Amino acid sequence: MIDRNDPKMKNSGYFEKVYEIVRLVPAGRVTTYGRIAAMTGYPARSQVVGWALHCNPYQGDVPCHRIVDRNGRLSESYVFGGVGVQRDLLEKEGICFNEEGRIDLDKYQWK
DNA sequence: CTTTTGACTGAGT
DNA sequence: AACTCAGCCAAAA
Numbered sequence: 001m002i003d004r005n006d007p008k009m010k011n012s013g014y015f016e017k018v019y020e021i022v023r024l025v026p027a028g029r030v031t032t033y034g035r036i037a038a039m040t041g042y043p044a045r046s047q048v049v050g051w052a053l054h055c056n057p058y059q060g061d062v063p064c065h066r067i068v069d070r071n072g073r074l075s076e077s078y079v080f081g082g083v084g085v086q087r088d089l090l091e092k093e094g095i096c097f098n099e100e101g102r103i104d105l106d107k108y109q110w111k
Numbered sequence: 112c113t114t115t116t117g118a119c120t121g122a123g124t
Numbered sequence: 125a126a127c128t129c130a131g132c133c134a135a136a137a
Contacts, residue, residue, distance in 0.1 A: 014133090014134085015134085032119090032120095033118075033119050033120080034119070034120060034121090037119085037120090037132090042132085042133095043120090044119095044120080044131065044132050044133090045119090045132055045133065046119040046120055046132080047117070047118090047119045047120080047131090047132060047133070047134090048119090048132070048133050048134065049118085049119075050117070050118040050119055051117065051118075051119095051133080051134060051135070052118090052134085053118055054117075054118055054135090055134090055135080056118090064118080067118075068118095069118080069119065069120085070119075070120065070121090074118095075118040075119090076118090077117080077118055078118060079118080080118095113137105114136105114137085115135105115136085115137075116134105116135090116136080116137095117133105117134100117135095117136105119131105119132090120130105120131090120132095121129105121130095121131095122128105122129090122130090123127105123128080123129080123130100124126100124127080124128075124129095
């Protein structure tokens with residue numbers, strides 16, 4: 001639930017939409033930045049989606065660890081304790097990584 | 112105010 | 125497969 005009185009709530013609408021979609025991703029599923037961007041109606045804004053999650057004022061509510069890049073690879077610039085932490089969280093949700101440390105998108109990507 | 116940076120992607124080399 | 129370039133746009137410097 002988004003509290004519009006929260007001082008951190010300075011988004012300009014678009015961020016809000018991104019958070020709303022990410023929050024809908026169920027446990028055991030992942031999605032990509034581009035996919036989220038497409039769902040907001042602007043497929044070309046994948047970079048902005050990444051920026052939105054970088055700010056991620058709803059880190060407690062938004063499962064940002066379920067977002068991966070288009071290759072099913074975790075973002076190296078993830079700043080939540082490192083990719084190791086993100087990977088651990090995903091494995092606890094039942095998501096398996098292959099030897100390259102990537103996720104099988106055909107199997108886990110949320111649609 | 113202008114310029115750079117960045118949790119990205121897709122096409123081209 | 126690895127690298128470059130272009131496009132997208134909000135925040136930070």
